[in-house]
Amino acid sequence: xxxxxxxxxxxxxxxxxxxxxxxxxxxxxxxxxxxxxxxxxxxxxxxxxxxxxxxxxxxxxxxxxxxxxxxxxxxxxxxxxxxxxxxxxxxxxxxxxxxxxxxxxxxxxxxxxxxxxxxxxxxxxxxxxxxxxxxxxxxxxxxxxxxxxxxxxxxxxxxxxxxxxxxxxxxxxxxxxxxxxxxxxxxxxxxxxxxxxxxxxxxxxxxxxxxxxxxxxxxxxxxxxxxxxxxxxxxxxxxxxxxxxxxxxxxxxxxxxxxxxxxxxxxxxxxxxxxxxxxxxxxxxxxxxxxxxxxxxxxxxxxxxxxxxxxxxxxxxxxxxxxxxxxxxxxxxxxxxxxxxxxxxxxxxxxxxxxxxxxxxxxxxxxxxxxxxxxxxxxxxxxxxxxxxxxxxxxxxxxxxxxxxxxxxxxxxxxxxxxxxxxxxxxxxxxxxxxxxxxxxxxxxxxxxxxxxxxxxxxxxxxxxxxxxxxxxxxxxxxxxxxxxxxxxxxxxxxxxxxxxxxxxxxxxxxxxxxxxxxxxxxxxxxxxxxxxxxxxxxxxxxxxxxxxxxxxxxxxxxxxxxxxxxxxxxxxxxxxxxxxxxxxxxxxxxxxxxxxxxxxxxxxxxxxxxxxxxxxxxxxxxxxxxxxxxxxxxxxxxxxxxxxxxxxxxxxxxxxxxxxxxxxxxxxxx
Amino acid sequence: xxxxxxxxxxxxxxxxxxxxxxxxxxxxxxxxxxxxxxxxxxxxxxxxxxxxxxxxxxxxxxxxxxxxxxxxxxxxxxxxxxxxxxxxxxxxxxxxxxxxxxxxxxxxxxxxxxxxxxxxxxx
Ligand SMILES: Cc1cc2nc3c(=O)[nH]c(=O)nc-3n(C[C@H](O)[C@H](O)[C@H](O)COP(=O)(O)OP(=O)(O)OC[C@H]3O[C@@H](n4cnc5c(N)ncnc54)[C@H](O)[C@@H]3O)c2cc1C
Ligand code: SF4
Numbered sequence: 055x056x057x058x059x060x061x062x063x064x065x066x067x068x069x070x071x072x073x074x075x076x077x078x079x080x081x082x083x084x085x086x087x088x089x090x091x092x093x094x095x096x097x098x099x100x101x102x103x104x105x106x107x108x109x110x111x112x113x114x115x116x117x118x119x120x121x122x123x124x125x126x127x128x129x130x131x132x133x134x135x136x137x138x139x140x141x142x143x144x145x146x147x148x149x150x151x152x153x154x155x156x157x158x159x160x161x162x163x164x165x166x167x168x169x170x171x172x173x174x175x176x177x178x179x180x181x182x183x184x185x186x187x188x189x190x191x192x193x194x195x196x197x198x199x200x201x202x203x204x205x206x207x208x209x210x211x212x213x214x215x216x217x218x219x220x221x222x223x224x225x226x227x228x229x230x231x232x233x234x235x236x237x238x239x240x241x242x243x244x245x246x247x248x249x250x251x252x253x254x255x256x257x258x259x260x261x262x263x264x265x266x267x268x269x270x271x272x273x274x275x276x277x278x279x280x281x282x283x284x285x286x287x288x289x290x291x292x293x294x295x296x297x298x299x300x301x302x303x304x305x306x307x308x309x310x311x312x313x314x315x316x317x318x319x320x321x322x323x324x325x326x327x328x329x330x331x332x333x334x335x336x337x338x339x340x341x342x343x344x345x346x347x348x349x350x351x352x353x354x355x356x357x358x359x360x361x362x363x364x365x366x367x368x369x370x371x372x373x374x375x376x377x378x379x380x381x382x383x384x385x386x387x388x389x390x391x392x393x394x395x396x397x398x399x400x401x402x403x404x405x406x407x408x409x410x411x412x413x414x415x416x417x418x419x420x421x422x423x424x425x426x427x428x429x430x431x432x433x434x435x436x437x438x439x440x441x442x443x444x445x446x447x448x449x450x451x452x453x454x455x456x457x458x459x460x461x462x463x464x465x466x467x468x469x470x471x472x473x474x475x476x477x478x479x480x481x482x483x484x485x486x487x488x489x490x491x492x493x494x495x496x497x498x499x500x501x502x503x504x505x506x507x508x509x510x511x512x513x514x515x516x517x518x519x520x521x522x523x524x525x526x527x528x529x530x531x532x533x534x535x536x537x538x539x540x541x542x543x544x545x546x547x548x549x550x551x552x553x554x555x556x557x558x559x560x561x562x563x564x565x566x567x568x569x570x571x572x573x574x575x576x577x578x579x580x581x582x583x584x585x586x587x588x589x590x591x592x593x594x595x596x597x598x599x600x601x602x603x604x605x606x607x608x609x610x611x612x613x614x615x616x617x618x619x620x621x622x623x624x625x626x627x628x629x630x631x632x633x634x635x636x637x638x639x640x641x642x643x644x645x646x647x648x649x650x651x652x653x654x655x656x657x658x659x660x661x662x663x664x665x666x667x668x669x670x671x672x673x674x675x676x677x678x679x680x681x682x683x684x685x686x687x688x689x690x691x692x693x694x695x696x697x698x699x700x701x702x703x704x705x706x707x708x709x710x711x712x713x714x715x716x717x718x719x720x721x722x723x724x725x
Numbered sequence: 726x727x728x729x730x731x732x733x734x735x736x737x738x739x740x741x742x743x744x745x746x747x748x749x750x751x752x753x754x755x756x757x758x759x760x761x762x763x764x765x766x767x768x769x770x771x772x773x774x775x776x777x778x779x780x781x782x783x784x785x786x787x788x789x790x791x792x793x794x795x796x797x798x799x800x801x802x803x804x805x806x807x808x809x810x811x812x813x814x815x816x817x818x819x820x821x822x823x824x825x826x827x828x829x830x831x832x833x834x835x836x837x838x839x840x841x842x843x844x845x846x847x848x
Contacts, residue, residue, distance in 0.1 A: 124747045125764075153750030154762050164758040171761055562795045567741065587740060588798065631766070655769075657800045688799035689770025693809065705766055713763050714775055717734060718782040 056181045057089040059115040060173060061106055062151075063097035063122035069152050072161040073169045078121065078151075081170045085177050089113050097122050098131055106132065107139035115141065117180040121149035121173045142185035144630070144704065149176040171717055178716030182708040186630040189682055193279035194379035195621045198223065200271055200560070203231020205595025205606040206384035207253050212614030213382075214262035218621050221376055222257065223285055224267045226315075228333035229254055231386050232596075233603060235316060235410055237417035237424075240466040240602075241497035247332060247419065254334040268339055272373060274564050275658075277686055278590030279379045279626045289369040291326075291340035296364035299336040303356035303365065304328065312344050314421075318411040320429055321421035326356050330419060340365075380590050380617045381564065383574060384610065385557060387596035390445050390453075390549040398444075398517040398547060404430040405524060406517060406545045409463055416470045426474040428544045435478065435543035438471055439526045440464045441514050442484040445550035453550045455571070458600045460548035461488045465498045467546055468507040481508045481540055483528055491602075510538065517545055551600035566591055573599050584612040592616050631704035632685040633660075633692065635678050646677035646699040652691035653678065660684035661691065731785035733760045736775070738768045738802070741792035741831075760788070767791065769802025773813045776827065777820075786826050793831045803831065 060082040064070035075093040083091035090113045096102050097120055109115060118141065120132045125148040133143035151169040159165040195218050199210045202224030210220045222229070233239075234254075236246035257263055272284040307324035314323040316330050323329075325345040328338050346353040347367060357365040391408050393401030405428045407415075418424035428435045442464045446457040461484070468480040487509070489495040501507045512535075514528040523541040530536050553572035561568045566586040567575040574597050577585040584592050592613035595606035620626075633652075636645045643666045653661040664679035678700060689702040701707055737743050743764050749756070765771055768791030776787055789806065797803040810829045817824050 124750070126744065126747055150747075150762075153747040155758070157750035157753055158756055159758040160755070162758075168758040168761060175761070175763070565796075565798055565800060567792075567796065567798075587744070655805060657802070686799060688767040688802045689765065690767065690799065690802045690805050692770055693772045693805070702766065702770065705764075705770060707772070710763065710765070710775060711778065714734065714779050715782055717761055717763065718732065718779060718784055 056087040056117060057113060057115050058085075058087050058117045058119060058177055058180060059090040059106070059109045059113060060085075060088055060092075060177065061097050061102075061109075061118065061120045061122075062091070062093040062173070063102070063120065064093065064095045065097075065122060065152055065156075066095065069122070069156040069169075072156045072159060072165050073151060074166040075169075077166055078169050078173060082119075082121075082173050082177070085174055087181055088177060089115060098128050103131070103135040106135050110136065110139040110141050116145065117141075117183060118146040119149055119173060119176045119180050120146065121151045121169070121176070123152040124148070124150045124154070144186040145180065145183050147176045147180045147183065149173045175713045175717045178712040179709045182706065182712050184703065184706075186703055189628045189630050189632070190625045191279055191628055191683055193621060193623060193626050194281075194377045195219070196221065196376070196378045197380045197382060197617050197621075198281070198283055198376065198378040199382045199384055201225075201231070201384035201386055201595070201597065202229030202257075202265075202267070203384060203386045203595060203606070204233045204250065204253075204603055205386065205597075205610040206231070206382070207250075207257055208607045208610035209382045209384055209594045209614045209617075210257055210263055211253065211260065212611050213617050214260050216614070216618040216621075218262065218618065220260075220263045221283075221285075221378065222263055222265050223269050223271060224265070225270050225385075226329065227268050227290070227327075227337075227339045228329050228335070229257060229265070229267060230330075230332075230334070232410070234330060234332070235318065235417075236413050237420070238466070238470060240462045241491070241493040243466070243469075247417075251332045251334075254332070258334045265335070266374065267335060269374075271560065271563060274381070278628075279620070280683070281378045281381060281590065283376050283378055283381075285374045285376065287372040287374060289342075289366075289371050290337065291342070291366055291369050292337060293364045293366050293369075294335070294337050296362045297337045297360075298362055298364075299328070299338075300361065301328070301338075302359050302361065304338055306355050306359045308353070308355060309344055309346050312341065317414045317421050318408070320407075320411055320414050340367075380592065380620055382592045382594055382610075382613045382617065383560075383564070383566070383586070383597055384594040384613075385554045385560060385597045387551050387573075387600055388554050389551055392547055392549070394445060394451075394549065395547065397515065398441075398545070399519075403517065403519060403524060403545075404428075405435070405543065406547065408547050408549045409460065409467065412467050412546045416467070416474070424474075426471060426478075433543065434475055436475070437479045437540065437542045438468075438481070438544045438546065439514075439524075439540055439542040440468055440480065440482045440546045440548065441526075442482060442548045443513070444547035447485060451550075453552070453571070455599075456488060457548075457551040458488070459551060459602050462491075462494060462497070462602065464546075464548045465489075465501040465507070467548075469501045469505050472505040472507065479508070480505075481510060481526075481542075483510050483512055483514050483526075485511070485513065491604075512538070551596070554597060557597065564588065564591055573597065584609055584616055590620070629687075629704075630682075631687040631702065632682055633680045633687065633689065633700050633702045635664075635680060636699040636701070643675055644677045644699060645697050647697055648676045648678070649696065650678060651694045651696070652700055655690045655694045657688065657690065658684045658686055660686075731759055732783060733757075733786040733788060734779050734784045735760055735762045735788040735790060736765060736768070736771050737762055737788075738770075738791035738798070739764055739766050740798035741796065742790040767797065767799050767802035768806035769797075769799065771806060771809075773809055776813070780822055780826070786828070788828045788830065790828075790830045 079093040137143040309325040314321040414420040594610035594613040
């Protein structure tokens with residue numbers, strides 16, 4: 055006979071404000087099989103947990119239901135408490151009467167009744183729970199970091215320095231990400247390349263780091279501690295071992311008028327190229343979409359000039375297979391470009407540029423060698439308008455969020471411009487200035503007060519050309535919405551930060567969740583910011599949301615610490631919520647009829663064939679068997695099985711049936 | 726029937742919809758207390774005979790909800806559920822149960838507000 059204990063939490067007022075907890079406790083006490091029912095202010099507190107443990111011992115409970123918050127919050131707490139009192143932790147269930155009841159309904163009888171329904175449902179379930187033993191699995195102590203921007207670099211170095219092997223996968227020909235494109239960085243104005251490139255070199259030289267550039271993840275299978283990754287190394291058309299990085303090929307390549315990605319389209323590069331001088335690795339790739347040989351079948355000039363015969367026109371993509379125990383996602387972000395804005399000319403005015411293009415204009419390694427010259431005619435712009443929040447915080451554009459970094463880099467841009475063109479007139483149109491951060495507000499003040507940047511509060515409604523000038527129309531909302539018109543030589547749009555191209559496809563390969571804007575979702579918005587919902591996959595940097603460098607680095611170190619903690623265990627303990635096949639005594643042995651529908655449905659290839667043999671060795675039956683190391687507990691096989699021979703522990707047929715019946719059977723509540 | 730209070734059972738997956746329902750709570754959005762949630766690991770786990778059992782036991786409406794296509798935590802469980810649902814509709818029709826009493830839907834982790842309004846429209 056079941057002896058279930060029910061523990062109802064007030065959660066301070068979070069539950070008791072809308073649910074009559076006393077009434078729930080009384081009703082629970084009347085449910086058949088319930089031996090104990092109490093309510094208490096904070097069940098998760100020490101005295102609360104003590105109440106559960108005492109009741110288990112004193113009343114000899116066979117199961118526990120804690121009616122409180124979501125199991126996603128405190129299930130581990132109460133399962134541990136039960137285990138400490140000698141009750142198998144899998145005989146404890148949580149009835150979610152907070153997130154699914156008290157918080158989403160108004161105070162009233164219906165809400166209290168629903169709470170009672172939920173408790174009754176979980177009591178019915180826990181009666182069918184079975185004592186289970188956790189599963190132990192080994193851990194492969196190798197991490198894969200995807201994305202080699204500053205976040206991926208930091209995470210790789212931290213994990214490698216903790217003594218573990220790292221495989222860093224970067225899509226572009228070089229690591230570095232957006233930070234390598236920046237000129238100087240707020241709030242200190244130190245040179246971006248100068249602080250980044252030592253880290254890039256360290257990655258290249260670190261004995262624990264294997265770098266795959268110009269590579270992408272092809273697929274990922276497995277689970278925490280035991281992933282199998284396939285990496286596609288795209289053909290560089292080069293034997294990297296022979297190439298010395300002399301650069302002769304790029305000098306001689308006749309196909310030279312290709313817009314440089316690194317210079318955000320403002321500069322040109324040849325078909326065989328290294329994206330920037332400090333690239334890691336310093337080895338070129340041939341851009342097959344533009345190379346004359348691949349297009350027309352003639353040229354091969356680079357092959358002729360190469361002193362080490364390193365060019366390989368017939369090279370094919372290579373697939374590398376690796377076993378890894380953890381994954382850090384650090385694929386970063388992108389920005390909208392000026393063609394996103396019809397009101398600012400759809401990108402047809404050459405001198406309306408985006409923030410990254412400005413970074414390249416201001417950079418000593420950029421197309422103007424750091425001189426402030428506008429793209430259309432190379433003239434020094436005398437008046438420059440910076441438009442903050444271009445596209446961000448604008449539901450009409452589908453981007454409701456604040457891109458977070460632009461207030462700061464706009465102040466930086468206006469400052470850098472003024473430092474280069476002393477007599478120039480910089481204007482900033484803004485909505486609010488968001489400068490929360492150490493030394494950030496002071497930085498913006500410095501732009502206004504020391505560098506004389508004119509800040510105008512208001513949105514820019516239109517930009518058009520008139521007599522060789524860009525007319526910027528807006529309104530100054532601090533002066534009673536007075537219309538304003540500025541004749542500018544160049545306009546810089548601080549465009550919205552958006553998810554990286556391909557972010558969604560990658561998330562689907564990894565089975566991690568993402569938000570409506572395709573930024574990767576953290577497991578808990580406050581308490582688990584560097585984990586995803588998929589165990590063993592962590593987040594770092596701007597792939598989670600727009601972020602600046604200090605924040606990206608901090609999160610990367612956080613993710614690395616999580617990986618190191620995971621790798622400090624010899625074995626992982628996994629919840630045994632997996633499928634099992636029915637086995638019974640002879641002559642039946644198992645109700646499985648060997649149709650193996652489950653095998654075709656299983657996404658993890660966890661179903662194996664088991665031969666049951668008699669004493670004399672003759673084959674009696676072939677039935678399904680679950681490999682507990684591979685099974686992830688999705689239960690798809692359960693719904694497929696026609697003889698109901700496969701079942702899933704923790705969500706068994708018995709359990710869910712009992713739940714449905716209890717939920718709908720209002721009878722025993724009224725009794 | 727102005728005072729008809731339908732009893733609605735939501736069969737949800739643990740990853741997208743259950744988490745989404747938690748977030749709805751955390752954000753204090755409101756929906757009708759007539760909707761109760763039963764947790765499954767994945768919509769792929771849901772044996773549709775359970776839906777019949779629920780109707781037979783007095784459920785007025787059923788919501789089956791999991792992750793968006795391609796976003797399934799277990800890669801393909803939601804597709805299996807969808808295929809099963811397509812066949813199951815025919816059976817419901819045959820049994821004389823209005824197929825509109827079952828709502829089959831995909832809700833992302835943050836998309837619960839849509840689920841809420843779906844419930845509201847129902848109740
Ligand atoms: C105009 C502008 C100015 C800025 N100025 C400053 C500043 O002054 N100070 C400051 O603190 N911050 C500044 N920032 C913000 C800064 O750029 C970011 O904080 C930083 O780049 C985030 O680093 P990350 O590694 O997360 O992403 P990223 O720099 O975007 O790096 C991501 C990397 O992942 C790679 N990748 C993407 N997808 C894949 C894939 N599928 N497979 C493999 N690899 C992939 C990319 O190629 C890239 O190398 C500025 C941003 C902009 C747009
Ligand atoms: S073969 Fe291609 S990459 Fe080499 S020199 Fe000719 S155009 Fe340039």
